Amino acid sequence: MSLPAHPEHRHPFLYRSIVLPVLALLRMGASPQKLAWSIALGLVVGVNPLLGSTTLLCLGLALLFRLNLPASQLANHLMYPVEVVLLFPFLKFGAFVFQTGPIPLAPKVLFAEVxxxxxxxxxxxxxxxxxALAMWAIAGAILLPLIAAILTPVLRRMLVRAEAHHAALATPISTF
Structure with missing residues (x-):
């Protein structure tokens, strides 16, 4: 006979790490639209090509625009692997657009230059x-409202489902 799963292990890691915190923020009264903008800000700032700057930049912008700090920071920190992957494409695209010449990425060339x-x-x-930051800012200006527009109805549906689920759990079951 197997023991029932611990409540924390019923859902996959990503569900517990992302969806449940967002649902908790929705239940605490964060509006879906404000939460969508908070998450979008975190996602966009989280891929900025200036490594090490995302946390403070995201914090400052979230405070400036009165967005939800936990949601923006959660999204920001989830984007770290993507930030690392996008660093070189942003650098190369910026060099291409501004015609600044090739970036010496080969270790031999780089050390020779040093x-x-x-x-x-x-x-x-x-x-x-x-x-690279200019390219990121242009992409961010386009993607931020687009991501927020996509997330707002998704978060509204999540809130409705969570409220319906909560109401179903609160309703006493009648017995015959």
Whole structure:
């Protein structure tokens, strides 16, 4: 005879880590629209190509626009692996659009540049970074409202389902 599953282990990890916290925020009174904008902000800021800046940037923007801090930070931190993956495409696309020349990504070339022209390399890296940030800002300006528009009806449906489920649990079962 097997024991019943512990309540925390009934759902997959991602459900427990993402869906349940969002449902908890909805139940605490966060509107679906404000929560959608909070999550969208976290998702967009979370892929910004300036590594190490996302937490503070997301926090500042969420405070500025009076969004839900836990939701924006949850989405922001979930995007870290995507941020790392998108770093080089943002750098390359920025270099392409602004015609700043190729980025020396090969270790031999990079170390040769460090040894022979360190100050020039530092200036170039900052230039590539600013161009990558410009590409991210343009993409973010387009994606942020799009993501929020997609998430708002999804979160509304989640709230309705959660309220219906809660009401069903609260209704006493009649016995014959």
């Amino acid at each position: 040894r022979s022209h360190p100050w020039t390399l530092i200036k170039s890296v900052w230039l590539w970074e600013w161009h």
